[in-house]
Amino acid sequence: MALHKFIKSEYDVVVVGAGPAGSTTAERCAEYGLSTLLLEKRQEIGAPVRCGEGVSQKNMDELGMKLPNHVWRQRILGAYVYAPNGKEIKIRGENTDGYILERKAFDKWLAENAAKKGAMVMTKATVNDLILDKVTDAGGKEIVTVKGVKANIGGDNFEIRSKVVVAADGVESMILRMAGIRSQKKLHLVDSAFQYLMTNIKNRDPEMIEIWLGEKITPRGYIWNFPKGQESGNVGIGVGGIWYGKTAKEFLDEWAHTQDWLKDGTVIETVCGLVPVGGLWKDMTGNGILGVGDAVNMVNPIHGGGIAESIFGGRIAGDIIGWAVKKDDVSKESLNVYNQRWEAERGQKLREIERVREMFEKLSDEEMNILAEVLSGEDLADLARGKNVVKLATLYTKFQAKRAASKIKSAVGV
């Protein structure tokens, strides 16, 4: 049966991309009774995986999400963070627990939830272009309004009209650009990530994730092991988006060869992708369109986690679209409430975290070793949540003063 024959020529909402952002937005829109179409270009939702698959219990609680057993693989209770000199900080206590998901199952579960609320979900459905209405106002300015999408679904071309189009098309988003919205990402704010799903390895403790820091092994980033049982894990790296003389894979491979616990390991899946780690948007809307998730950099800038942020964003997007469609005003002015609500609920906090990352990325290995001596596990967990920034800022100012003093000394030859 050619299911795509059931696709209507008009919907209230078309959502492009069935990742966490798109499926959540579609679910919320359908809950408001809006006719909703969710289009995913891949043949299988959630595959191939481009993720370390870690989420915190705290975020799941805030979202009120109870994860069914089949969408996660490993329960996590805390983390070991290793400074460049090997000194470890153990983070374990209240609010340090979480899960390593199975994104192939998790993303499908989110899409199923959208479908259960009434959204129509289609795979092998690529949006190639937008239907745009262009008029020139009295001042000679061109006003663009998005009126729907042009998509290839299962080999056939469709023009589907909608009141709102949602760009949930991930980090490489093109949809906003098709609407004339400037959406290029700044290269230095996008990390390049590479990961092996390894098996036959010796995890130190499957209930603890591990993080390695150091500008030499992983400049402006970190190496991670997110265990999946005692003998498997997502072993990956993120490095800053400028060229450090080696690719992310080369950095990871070089480091992996120094790790005894990986020496019998084999690779059963290779993952690579980009992670926006900053550049949070102030304005994510146009006439009849808005962006959500990685498409508009909704990511925690310190650890690059975007799953929960995409779901927070998708819920807010769905609420605002539900409200705007009901009052029959999907203009940019009307959708601006989305920017305001996201800023109040998520944006402000993420901007604080971005400041922490900016400080961290300027630290030398030596300074990081000093930090590892003075910061507790609790301090580190707080910093990743944008709390207790003053403590880091004070230390950072001391480092800066020391650096400036040594520069002056060497300039005057003392």
Ligand SMILES: Cc1cc2nc3c(=O)[nH]c(=O)nc-3n(C[C@H](O)[C@H](O)[C@H](O)COP(=O)(O)OP(=O)(O)OC[C@H]3O[C@@H](n4cnc5c(N)ncnc54)[C@H](O)[C@@H]3O)c2cc1C
């Ligand atoms: C190596 C790596 C490790 C990561 N680890 C973690 C982690 O441990 N924890 C965490 O929280 N986050 C992690 N992230 C980030 C996380 O994966 C993303 O933040 C999250 O997937 C964003 O969700 P999204 O729905 O915005 O985008 P995506 O999940 O990327 O979904 C976008 C979807 O849109 C589809 N699409 C794109 N263009 C079109 C089109 N034209 N037509 C139709 N469909 C289209 C894509 O196929 C895709 O399915 C990691 C990322 C990488 C690369």
